[in-house]
Amino acid sequence: MKNNILIEINNLTKIYLKGREPALDELNLDIYNGEIFGLLGPNGAGKTTTISILCNLISSTDGYCKINGYQVQKDFKHIKHFIGVVSQDIALYQLLTAYENLFYFGSMYDLPRKELKENIDYFLEKMGLFKVKNEKIKHFSSGMKRRVNLIAGILHKPWLVFLDEPTVGIDVQSRMVIIDYLKELNLKGVTLMYSSHMLDEAEKFCTRIAILDYGKLLAIGTPAELIEQYNEHCANLEDVFLNLTGRHVRD
């Protein structure tokens, strides 16, 4: 597996404002092909910053990261073609219908028109949204919006997907649909990098987890390994998380 590194993060540091604490502090991580890699941590731990740097949305202050051998800041134009990004925000046009949103974002990948339409219909059907495909996004519930948001990130069938809290703020049913489909994707060989606050979900879903706090890597391993490592005090991942990050409230 170690020969199969897909994402290589090396001494990655991000300082948003000079004089402030770093959002990422010399982070080192390797993520392998075919993994469902979970990035966990309290608010301000550096999860979104890590994903934003990997998606070239912000630049790092120091260090570097590579995806499939391409350096993110230099060769992102090559990376764009095989990654999918599912952001924490509902990154959709509210005045467009679900179909129009997906058609627009799908058009950016040079997929043949017929294939694009088939993909849209397939994913809408899969996510239980086919019947409402011609309704405007602004009329959708949070769960429906999240599902369309997910489809927009995977429509072009990428083999690496970044998911930044993809199930936040939705009901159990919608969450199940999303998680089940992501597992299905992973079974097809798609690597998923996932960040969340939902520890029970992460414990069941992820093949490997990294716990961050204050931009530093605190622990890394499979959920079972992490629980095993803190066996004396911890019965589940949530206990491990609290053990590592403490119980005080974060901003």
Add this chain to the structure above:
Amino acid sequence: MRKLLASIQKEYRILIRDIGGLSLMFIMPLVLVFIITILQERTYQTIGETRVPVILIDNDLDSVGAAFSQGVKDNRFFEVTLICGADSVQMVETRDDVATGKYQMGIIIPEGTTGSIRNRVVALVQQQVPAMMNVDTANLKQSVQVDLFFDPITKESFRNIIKSNLREFSSKIETRIVFITYSRIIDAMIQQTTNIEYPEAPVIEFDESYVCEFGQKDMPSSVQHNVPAWTLFAMFFICIPLSSNIIKERYDGCLDRLKTMPVSYITVMLGKLLMFLAVTMMQAAVIVMVGIWIIPLAGLPQLQLGSNFAGFIIITISAGLAATGFGIMIGSIGKTYMQASTFGAVSTVILAALGGVWIPLYVMSPAMRQISQLSPMNWGIQGYYEYFLRDAAFTNMLPYAFKLIAFFIGCILIVYFYKKYIRQ
């Protein structure tokens, strides 16, 4: 190309579903063109085009009174209400009507005016003719006092113009009596009746027109100024929906999503630019059509087009580019909708005021005219004046088009360097 077409299609769909934005871009400027044109119409008209309500009391009831009344009636300055032979109560009422603004001016031709003038003229003529020596010198000193009373708000310049016109009438009447008196004397001397009529038509006629490069055009009206001026205002006002569109895309995360996709930022922005440029073209077409076909229905003058339509197109495209570039700049630099919409609205109004949208350039002071040259709307208006007022050649419009295109390029360069700075 497919990505660009998809971007244009997306912008089109968002635009047509944004009723507020559409009304801001189309209905607001049309309403403004109508209201401002109607409001400015009176100000725009010269004194010769405005008919002043006048009340004329003819107590003379003779030929001078009749000629004077006819002269005032025939004059395009006045809208005359004539009272023949008013009593003292009517005289007081007339003064009250002028005082309350019902009439801007009252004229009273006193009783015996014809007799007095005739006596004076006859005495004057008799002095010249040796055969008739019975000159009544008392008649030579006779004068007639015509009472004029004005609404208190009447301007001094206006009163002077009116008095000058009335003097012109009285001179005409006096000249005619002199002519008739001389005619009679000559007829008596030669013992023949010549029956020569006094020629009413003036010897000197004035033919007024504004000189254009390729001929003569009608006098400019408020429509000729307001239609192009408010077209430019409408074009630049799209900076509000355009900047809001950019900021919303950024805030919703759509722009970040697009950044992770194999599409360039330039393609995304080009989609917006082309869509909003098309909107500005439509705005210009709609407002000009309204100027040609709808405004005349409201009793206002029709918009007169120039002959170099290519010049109109090049100015419209350049102004559209300048406006969209300005909107892209505000949307790219602005942090929030509130910031962008406030700055967009205020800056558009300031550029419009400086550029001569509200007040035509030729009414401005020389200093303000210099300052106004800094506004891109000034360049647009100057370009449109070349087309609508001066009917100038295509090449005369090009310098203004180049300035507008340079403004567009400037805005895009600012965005480019700002993004580069932010990225670093």
